Amino acid sequence: MRQYILDTKMGTMKEERMQGKMVLDGTQNRQENQCRILAATLKEFEANEILHPCKKELLHSLSCEKYSKVEFFHNCIQGIIRSPLTDGHRQKPFLFGFLLYQNMLWFVSDDAKLSKMVEQIQEELYEDFSIHDFLLAFFNHLIEKDMSFLQKIEDGLERMEEKVLDRKEEHLNEAIMQNRRKLSQRHGYYVQLMNIGDYMQSILREQAPDAENGWSLFTHRVERLHGYVEMMREHLLQIREMYQTQVDIEQNRIVTFLTVITTIFLPLTLVTGWYGMNFVHMPELGWKYGYLIIIILSIIVVVAEIHYCKKRRML
Numbered sequence: 001m002r003q004y005i006l007d008t009k010m011g012t013m014k015e016e017r018m019q020g021k022m023v024l025d026g027t028q029n030r031q032e033n034q035c036r037i038l039a040a041t042l043k044e045f046e047a048n049e050i051l052h053p054c055k056k057e058l059l060h061s062l063s064c065e066k067y068s069k070v071e072f073f074h075n076c077i078q079g080i081i082r083s084p085l086t087d088g089h090r091q092k093p094f095l096f097g098f099l100l101y102q103n104m105l106w107f108v109s110d111d112a113k114l115s116k117m118v119e120q121i122q123e124e125l126y127e128d129f130s131i132h133d134f135l136l137a138f139f140n141h142l143i144e145k146d147m148s149f150l151q152k153i154e155d156g157l158e159r160m161e162e163k164v165l166d167r168k169e170e171h172l173n174e175a176i177m178q179n180r181r182k183l184s185q186r187h188g189y190y191v192q193l194m195n196i197g198d199y200m201q202s203i204l205r206e207q208a209p210d211a212e213n214g215w216s217l218f219t220h221r222v223e224r225l226h227g228y229v230e231m232m233r234e235h236l237l238q239i240r241e242m243y244q245t246q247v248d249i250e251q252n253r254i255v256t257f258l259t260v261i262t263t264i265f266l267p268l269t270l271v272t273g274w275y276g277m278n279f280v281h282m283p284e285l286g287w288k289y290g291y292l293i294i295i296i297l298s299i300i301v302v303v304a305e306i307h308y309c310k311k312r313r314m315l
Contacts, residue, residue, distance in 0.1 A: 037105050058097045062097045
Protein backbone atom coordinates (compact mmCIF):
# COMPACT_ATOMS: atom_id res chain seq x y z
CA MET A 1 0.00 0.00 0.00
CA ARG A 2 1.23 3.48 -0.85
CA GLN A 3 0.08 6.62 0.95
CA TYR A 4 0.50 10.20 -0.24
CA ILE A 5 -0.15 13.47 1.57
CA LEU A 6 -1.76 16.03 -0.71
CA ASP A 7 -1.39 19.68 0.30
CA THR A 8 -4.40 21.23 -1.41
CA LYS A 9 -3.31 24.80 -0.73
CA MET A 10 0.25 24.53 -2.01
CA GLY A 11 -0.55 21.98 -4.70
CA THR A 12 2.12 19.49 -3.61
CA MET A 13 2.05 15.80 -2.84
CA LYS A 14 4.60 13.59 -1.14
CA GLU A 15 4.65 9.93 -0.28
CA GLU A 16 4.40 9.00 3.40
CA ARG A 17 5.37 5.67 4.87
CA MET A 18 2.51 3.70 6.36
CA GLN A 19 2.60 3.06 10.08
CA GLY A 20 0.34 0.21 11.02
CA LYS A 21 -3.21 -0.06 9.84
CA MET A 22 -5.42 2.87 8.93
CA VAL A 23 -8.93 3.53 10.19
CA LEU A 24 -11.06 5.40 7.71
CA ASP A 25 -12.95 7.85 9.84
CA GLY A 26 -11.75 11.12 8.28
CA THR A 27 -9.89 12.34 11.38
CA GLN A 28 -6.32 11.38 10.53
CA ASN A 29 -5.43 14.53 8.62
CA ARG A 30 -3.04 16.79 10.49
CA GLN A 31 -4.21 20.02 8.84
CA GLU A 32 -7.32 21.12 7.05
CA ASN A 33 -5.46 21.60 3.80
CA GLN A 34 -3.97 18.10 3.87
CA CYS A 35 -5.62 15.10 2.23
CA ARG A 36 -4.61 11.49 2.01
CA ILE A 37 -4.34 9.61 -1.27
CA LEU A 38 -3.98 5.85 -0.84
CA ALA A 39 -3.22 3.25 -3.49
CA ALA A 40 -3.85 -0.29 -2.29
CA THR A 41 -4.29 -3.77 -3.67
CA LEU A 42 -7.53 -5.61 -3.11
CA LYS A 43 -6.08 -7.69 -0.26
CA GLU A 44 -4.52 -4.65 1.42
CA PHE A 45 -7.79 -2.76 1.24
CA GLU A 46 -9.74 -5.73 2.58
CA ALA A 47 -7.30 -6.29 5.45
CA ASN A 48 -7.32 -2.65 6.54
CA GLU A 49 -9.39 -1.61 9.54
CA ILE A 50 -11.78 0.62 7.66
CA LEU A 51 -14.88 1.36 9.67
CA HIS A 52 -16.87 3.02 6.93
CA PRO A 53 -19.73 0.87 5.47
CA CYS A 54 -18.63 1.77 1.95
CA LYS A 55 -15.80 -0.75 2.26
CA LYS A 56 -18.13 -3.73 2.04
CA GLU A 57 -20.01 -2.29 -0.92
CA LEU A 58 -16.83 -1.48 -2.82
CA LEU A 59 -15.39 -4.96 -2.28
CA HIS A 60 -18.64 -6.51 -3.46
CA SER A 61 -18.68 -4.32 -6.58
CA LEU A 62 -15.07 -5.14 -7.46
CA SER A 63 -15.79 -8.86 -7.32
CA CYS A 64 -19.17 -8.88 -9.08
CA GLU A 65 -19.79 -5.89 -11.30
CA LYS A 66 -18.89 -6.06 -15.00
CA TYR A 67 -19.38 -2.39 -15.81
CA SER A 68 -18.32 1.06 -14.60
CA LYS A 69 -20.44 2.96 -12.10
CA VAL A 70 -20.41 5.56 -9.30
CA GLU A 71 -22.57 5.59 -6.18
CA PHE A 72 -23.10 8.10 -3.40
CA PHE A 73 -24.31 7.11 0.04
CA HIS A 74 -23.28 7.48 3.71
CA ASN A 75 -21.52 10.76 2.79
CA CYS A 76 -19.17 8.74 0.64
CA ILE A 77 -18.52 8.65 -3.11
CA GLN A 78 -17.44 5.28 -4.37
CA GLY A 79 -17.26 3.58 -7.73
CA ILE A 80 -15.55 1.07 -9.95
CA ILE A 81 -14.12 1.53 -13.43
CA ARG A 82 -13.53 -1.24 -15.92
CA SER A 83 -11.47 0.34 -18.68
CA PRO A 84 -11.08 -1.74 -21.88
CA LEU A 85 -7.76 -2.45 -23.54
CA THR A 86 -5.93 0.38 -25.28
CA ASP A 87 -2.96 -1.60 -26.63
CA GLY A 88 -1.95 -5.11 -27.50
CA HIS A 89 0.36 -5.59 -24.50
CA ARG A 90 -2.31 -5.83 -21.81
CA GLN A 91 -4.17 -9.10 -21.47
CA LYS A 92 -7.09 -7.85 -19.38
CA PRO A 93 -9.00 -4.58 -18.79
CA PHE A 94 -7.84 -2.09 -16.21
CA LEU A 95 -10.14 -2.58 -13.22
CA PHE A 96 -10.01 -0.37 -10.14
CA GLY A 97 -12.26 0.98 -7.44
CA PHE A 98 -12.17 4.31 -5.65
CA LEU A 99 -13.63 5.59 -2.41
CA LEU A 100 -13.78 9.28 -1.47
CA TYR A 101 -14.72 10.10 2.10
CA GLN A 102 -14.10 13.52 3.63
CA ASN A 103 -10.37 14.21 3.02
CA MET A 104 -9.33 10.67 2.11
CA LEU A 105 -9.28 9.11 -1.36
CA TRP A 106 -8.66 5.40 -1.82
CA PHE A 107 -7.74 3.74 -5.09
CA VAL A 108 -8.02 -0.06 -5.02
CA SER A 109 -6.65 -2.35 -7.73
CA ASP A 110 -4.31 -5.31 -8.21
CA ASP A 111 -3.05 -3.72 -11.43
CA ALA A 112 0.42 -2.12 -11.33
CA LYS A 113 -0.92 0.63 -13.60
CA LEU A 114 -2.71 2.19 -10.64
CA SER A 115 0.41 3.47 -8.83
CA LYS A 116 1.88 4.76 -12.09
CA MET A 117 -1.21 6.85 -12.78
CA VAL A 118 -1.16 8.31 -9.26
CA GLU A 119 2.49 9.32 -9.73
CA GLN A 120 1.72 10.89 -13.10
CA ILE A 121 -0.94 13.11 -11.54
CA GLN A 122 1.62 14.18 -8.95
CA GLU A 123 3.44 16.07 -11.72
CA GLU A 124 0.30 18.03 -12.67
CA LEU A 125 -0.60 19.57 -9.31
CA TYR A 126 -1.18 23.28 -8.87
CA GLU A 127 -2.27 25.60 -6.08
CA ASP A 128 -5.71 25.01 -4.57
CA PHE A 129 -5.76 21.50 -6.04
CA SER A 130 -8.56 19.79 -4.13
CA ILE A 131 -9.12 16.10 -3.57
CA HIS A 132 -12.04 16.27 -6.01
CA ASP A 133 -9.65 17.71 -8.59
CA PHE A 134 -7.35 14.75 -7.98
CA LEU A 135 -10.14 12.26 -8.67
CA LEU A 136 -11.11 14.20 -11.81
CA ALA A 137 -7.48 14.22 -13.00
CA PHE A 138 -7.39 10.45 -12.53
CA PHE A 139 -10.45 10.05 -14.74
CA ASN A 140 -8.95 12.37 -17.36
CA HIS A 141 -5.86 10.16 -17.44
CA LEU A 142 -8.08 7.20 -18.25
CA ILE A 143 -9.09 8.73 -21.58
CA GLU A 144 -6.02 10.81 -22.47
CA LYS A 145 -4.71 8.20 -24.96
CA ASP A 146 -8.08 7.09 -26.25
CA MET A 147 -8.12 9.46 -29.22
CA SER A 148 -4.83 8.12 -30.58
CA PHE A 149 -6.08 4.58 -29.99
CA LEU A 150 -9.28 5.28 -31.91
CA GLN A 151 -7.32 6.93 -34.72
CA LYS A 152 -5.30 3.72 -35.11
CA ILE A 153 -8.55 1.81 -35.45
CA GLU A 154 -9.74 4.32 -38.05
CA ASP A 155 -6.49 3.91 -40.01
CA GLY A 156 -7.05 0.17 -39.94
CA LEU A 157 -10.58 0.65 -41.28
CA GLU A 158 -9.27 2.78 -44.15
CA ARG A 159 -6.72 0.10 -45.07
CA MET A 160 -9.46 -2.48 -44.87
CA GLU A 161 -11.62 -0.41 -47.21
CA GLU A 162 -8.76 -0.15 -49.72
CA LYS A 163 -8.36 -3.93 -49.67
CA VAL A 164 -12.05 -4.37 -50.38
CA LEU A 165 -11.86 -1.98 -53.33
CA ASP A 166 -8.72 -3.73 -54.65
CA ARG A 167 -10.32 -7.16 -54.09
CA LYS A 168 -7.54 -8.23 -51.72
CA GLU A 169 -9.83 -8.93 -48.81
CA GLU A 170 -8.15 -11.98 -47.21
CA HIS A 171 -9.54 -12.88 -43.78
CA LEU A 172 -11.69 -9.75 -43.88
CA ASN A 173 -14.54 -11.26 -41.88
CA GLU A 174 -12.21 -11.91 -38.93
CA ALA A 175 -10.89 -8.33 -39.09
CA ILE A 176 -14.43 -6.93 -39.20
CA MET A 177 -15.45 -8.98 -36.17
CA GLN A 178 -12.38 -7.91 -34.17
CA ASN A 179 -12.90 -4.22 -34.91
CA ARG A 180 -16.61 -4.45 -34.20
CA ARG A 181 -15.84 -6.03 -30.82
CA LYS A 182 -13.37 -3.25 -29.97
CA LEU A 183 -15.78 -0.52 -30.98
CA SER A 184 -18.67 -2.13 -29.12
CA GLN A 185 -16.58 -2.26 -25.95
CA ARG A 186 -15.62 1.39 -26.35
CA HIS A 187 -19.19 2.39 -27.10
CA GLY A 188 -20.50 0.87 -23.88
CA TYR A 189 -17.53 2.18 -21.89
CA TYR A 190 -18.06 5.78 -22.99
CA VAL A 191 -21.78 5.59 -22.29
CA GLN A 192 -20.95 4.50 -18.75
CA LEU A 193 -18.38 7.30 -18.36
CA MET A 194 -20.92 9.87 -19.57
CA ASN A 195 -23.38 8.61 -16.97
CA ILE A 196 -20.63 8.83 -14.33
CA GLY A 197 -19.78 12.40 -15.39
CA ASP A 198 -23.41 13.49 -15.18
CA TYR A 199 -23.82 11.80 -11.81
CA MET A 200 -20.66 13.40 -10.40
CA GLN A 201 -21.90 16.81 -11.50
CA SER A 202 -25.15 16.30 -9.63
CA ILE A 203 -23.27 15.14 -6.50
CA LEU A 204 -20.75 17.98 -6.49
CA ARG A 205 -23.21 20.74 -7.38
CA GLU A 206 -23.55 21.59 -3.71
CA GLN A 207 -20.39 20.03 -2.24
CA ALA A 208 -17.77 21.41 -4.66
CA PRO A 209 -19.15 23.76 -7.37
CA ASP A 210 -15.66 24.35 -8.82
CA ALA A 211 -15.17 20.62 -9.38
CA GLU A 212 -18.57 20.42 -11.09
CA ASN A 213 -17.27 22.46 -14.05
CA GLY A 214 -14.33 20.10 -14.42
CA TRP A 215 -16.64 17.09 -14.55
CA SER A 216 -18.74 18.89 -17.14
CA LEU A 217 -15.67 19.28 -19.36
CA PHE A 218 -14.81 15.63 -18.78
CA THR A 219 -18.29 14.59 -19.86
CA HIS A 220 -17.99 16.65 -23.04
CA ARG A 221 -14.66 14.97 -23.84
CA VAL A 222 -16.22 11.56 -23.40
CA GLU A 223 -19.17 12.59 -25.57
CA ARG A 224 -16.77 13.51 -28.39
CA LEU A 225 -15.02 10.15 -28.06
CA HIS A 226 -18.41 8.44 -28.08
CA GLY A 227 -19.38 10.31 -31.24
CA TYR A 228 -16.08 9.30 -32.85
CA VAL A 229 -16.80 5.65 -32.04
CA GLU A 230 -20.29 5.97 -33.50
CA MET A 231 -18.82 7.36 -36.73
CA MET A 232 -16.36 4.46 -36.99
CA ARG A 233 -19.09 1.92 -36.31
CA GLU A 234 -21.02 3.34 -39.25
CA HIS A 235 -17.84 3.25 -41.35
CA LEU A 236 -17.29 -0.39 -40.40
CA LEU A 237 -20.89 -1.17 -41.33
CA GLN A 238 -20.35 0.44 -44.74
CA ILE A 239 -17.20 -1.62 -45.29
CA ARG A 240 -19.08 -4.77 -44.38
CA GLU A 241 -21.90 -3.92 -46.76
CA MET A 242 -19.39 -3.13 -49.51
CA TYR A 243 -17.63 -6.45 -48.94
CA GLN A 244 -20.94 -8.33 -48.86
CA THR A 245 -21.99 -6.62 -52.10
CA GLN A 246 -18.79 -7.77 -53.79
CA VAL A 247 -19.32 -11.30 -52.48
CA ASP A 248 -22.90 -11.30 -53.81
CA ILE A 249 -21.73 -10.00 -57.20
CA GLU A 250 -19.08 -12.70 -57.42
CA GLN A 251 -21.58 -15.39 -56.46
CA ASN A 252 -24.06 -14.10 -59.02
CA ARG A 253 -21.34 -14.16 -61.67
CA ILE A 254 -20.47 -17.76 -60.85
CA VAL A 255 -24.13 -18.81 -60.81
CA THR A 256 -24.69 -17.06 -64.15
CA PHE A 257 -21.66 -18.78 -65.68
CA LEU A 258 -22.80 -22.20 -64.47
CA THR A 259 -26.32 -21.52 -65.75
CA VAL A 260 -24.97 -20.63 -69.22
CA ILE A 261 -22.79 -23.76 -69.31
CA THR A 262 -25.76 -25.88 -68.30
CA THR A 263 -27.90 -24.22 -70.98
CA ILE A 264 -25.25 -24.83 -73.65
CA PHE A 265 -24.98 -28.54 -72.94
CA LEU A 266 -28.70 -29.15 -72.41
CA PRO A 267 -29.44 -29.65 -76.16
CA LEU A 268 -26.49 -32.06 -76.37
CA THR A 269 -28.05 -34.05 -73.56
CA LEU A 270 -31.25 -34.28 -75.60
CA VAL A 271 -29.35 -35.38 -78.73
CA THR A 272 -27.28 -38.01 -76.93
CA GLY A 273 -30.34 -39.28 -75.10
CA TRP A 274 -32.35 -39.48 -78.31
CA TYR A 275 -29.74 -41.28 -80.36
CA GLY A 276 -28.60 -43.48 -77.51
CA MET A 277 -31.90 -45.41 -77.35
CA ASN A 278 -30.76 -47.96 -79.98
CA PHE A 279 -34.19 -48.79 -81.39
CA VAL A 280 -34.09 -51.45 -84.12
CA HIS A 281 -35.86 -49.32 -86.73
CA MET A 282 -33.87 -46.09 -86.18
CA PRO A 283 -32.72 -45.02 -89.71
CA GLU A 284 -29.47 -43.51 -88.43
CA LEU A 285 -28.52 -46.59 -86.40
CA GLY A 286 -27.25 -48.58 -89.38
CA TRP A 287 -26.14 -45.57 -91.45
CA LYS A 288 -22.47 -45.42 -92.30
CA TYR A 289 -22.14 -41.65 -91.57
CA GLY A 290 -24.64 -41.48 -88.69
CA TYR A 291 -21.99 -41.14 -85.93
CA LEU A 292 -20.16 -38.39 -87.82
CA ILE A 293 -23.38 -36.50 -88.47
CA ILE A 294 -24.23 -36.51 -84.75
CA ILE A 295 -20.77 -35.11 -83.90
CA ILE A 296 -21.11 -32.35 -86.50
CA LEU A 297 -24.66 -31.57 -85.28
CA SER A 298 -23.46 -31.29 -81.65
CA ILE A 299 -20.63 -28.93 -82.66
CA ILE A 300 -23.01 -26.74 -84.66
CA VAL A 301 -25.45 -26.54 -81.73
CA VAL A 302 -22.68 -25.60 -79.24
CA VAL A 303 -21.21 -22.95 -81.56
CA ALA A 304 -24.64 -21.46 -82.23
CA GLU A 305 -25.44 -21.26 -78.51
CA ILE A 306 -22.08 -19.68 -77.65
CA HIS A 307 -22.59 -17.09 -80.38
CA TYR A 308 -26.09 -16.34 -79.07
CA CYS A 309 -24.87 -16.01 -75.44
CA LYS A 310 -22.05 -13.65 -76.43
CA LYS A 311 -24.44 -11.54 -78.46
CA ARG A 312 -26.70 -11.28 -75.40
CA ARG A 313 -23.66 -10.62 -73.18
CA MET A 314 -24.34 -13.66 -71.12
CA LEU A 315 -20.67 -14.73 -71.36
